[in-house]
Amino acid sequence: MELSAQPEPCVLLTGMGGVLGAGLARGRRADGPRVIVAGRFRPLAWQDAQFVEVDLRVPGSMRRLIEQLQPQAVLHAAAVAHIDRCEQDPELAYRLHAGVIEEGVAALAVIGGRWITISTDQVFDGQADRYAEQAQPNPIHTYGRSKAEGEEVSLAGGGIVMRLPLLLGPAVLGRPDRMGADQILVTAARRGDVWELFEDEWRVPVNASDLAAPLGALLDPVRSPQAEGVYHLASADAIDRYTLGERACLLADIPFPHQRARLADWSGPPRPPRLVLSCERARRELGYLAPDLRQSLAQSAAAALAQVYGQEI
Ligand SMILES: NC(=O)c1ccc[n+]([C@@H]2O[C@H](COP(=O)([O-])OP(=O)(O)OC[C@H]3O[C@@H](n4cnc5c(N)ncnc54)[C@H](OP(=O)(O)O)[C@@H]3O)[C@@H](O)[C@H]2O)c1
Incomplete structure (x- = not known):
């Protein structure tokens, strides 16, 4: 890890790849x-932005980063954001989703900075109609359990927890294997794959770019001095996985090849059927207006198309 002296105030972001x-x-x-x-x-x-190389699997890595950079706020998003991979390597999941937070919260408390953990709707079991920020997590797989543990550690140390839903968005520059849920389905369709998509799995997806304003406000304690506890940032509308694919392909102007499936026929790790996050606290305290899903899907499709023509929007 190579670091230079950091006299000016700064914020530290992990998991931005x-x-x-x-x-x-x-x-x-x-x-x-x-x-x-x-x-x-x-x-x-x-x-x-300034970049610092670090592998957060290494014990003590987050503590050392904070001691050397002295950030006024830390947004911790680094994760193994895959349900299957977390089942295969629970130790890694708990290290990135909880162990790193334990180190970070303790180190940040010494200098009085603000800690923000990016969490997920997957801390819930998906049995309720909707989940308020105060709802009690009840995870049903390792990804959810490790994230829920990270939430507890954050909150116990005075940190903020931001739960996000399924994310939409174009392929990540330089990492074409990483893209939002809508574009994964479009890309599979373009390749000629036919997937089974659940018509009884409901989510409230948002465009990742719509999260910049509320997260930016949280990272600046002057702009959001009272912020604390748990927040949700999600879309105003719920959609099932099958319809998500159908809409995304329509917007990409390609035939929709995927097929309907039901969760009852799924034999992999358990999947919460309905994850609808309500964003009442974020609306009240951060001025977050849950975006309209149709508009979000259209924006994601436009950004993906612009990539094809070599423009960033
Ligand atoms: N994607 C979604 O639909 C979704 C939904 C809800 C919540 N979230 C949450 O949002 C956050 C970001 O998700 P994402 O989908 O954008 O992430 P992603 O594509 O899964 O990437 C994970 C990020 O974590 C970093 N990371 C992984 N292992 C690391 C390590 N050992 N040391 C340092 N960094 C490491 C990765 O860096 P490398 O580039 O080095 O791999 C990458 O920047 C996660 O906390 C996730 O739980 C995501």
Whole structure:
């Protein structure tokens, strides 16, 4: 890890190499605080930010980062954001989703900074009609359990937890294997794959770029001095996985090849059927207006199309 002295105030971001990071880079304000991105590789979308190389699997790595950079706020998004991979390697899931947070929260408390954990709707079991911010997590797989443990550690240390739903968005620059849920289905359709999509699995997906404003506000304690506890950022509308694919292909102007499936026929790790997050606290305290899903899907499709023509939007 190579570091230079950091006299000016800064915010530290982890996990910016995926769909969330690309969306936050697209939507961020030019006048925001100085950003330092930490990870194993420099994300192309964050070329203009300072980069610090770190592998967060290494015990003590987050504590050392905070001691050396002295950030005013940390947004921890680095994760194994895959249900199957977490089942295969629970130790890694708990390290990234909880162990890193334990280190970070303790180190940040010494300098009085603000900690924000990016969490997921997957901490819920999917049996309720909708979940308020105060709802009790009841995870049903390792990804959800490790994320729920990270939430507890964050909250116990005075940190903020931001739960996100399924993310939409175009392929990540330089990482074409990483893209939002809508574009994964479009890409499969373009390849000629036929997938089975659940018509009874409901989500409230958002465009990752729509999260830049509320997360930016949280990263600046001057703009959101009272923020604490758990927040949700999600779309105003719920959609099932099959219809999501259908709409995404329609917007991409390609035939929709995928087939209907029911969760009862699924034999992999358990999947929560209905994850509808209500965003009441985020609306009240962060001014978050849950975006219209049709508009979000159209924006994601437009950004994906612009990539094809070599323009960033
Ligand atoms: N995608 C979704 O639909 C979704 C939904 C709800 C919540 N979330 C949450 O949003 C956050 C970001 O998700 P995403 O889908 O954008 O991420 P992603 O594509 O899965 O990428 C994960 C990020 O974590 C980093 N990371 C993984 N292992 C690391 C390590 N050992 N050291 C340092 N960094 C490491 C990755 O860096 P490399 O580039 O080095 O691999 C990458 O930047 C996660 O916390 C996830 O739980 C995502």
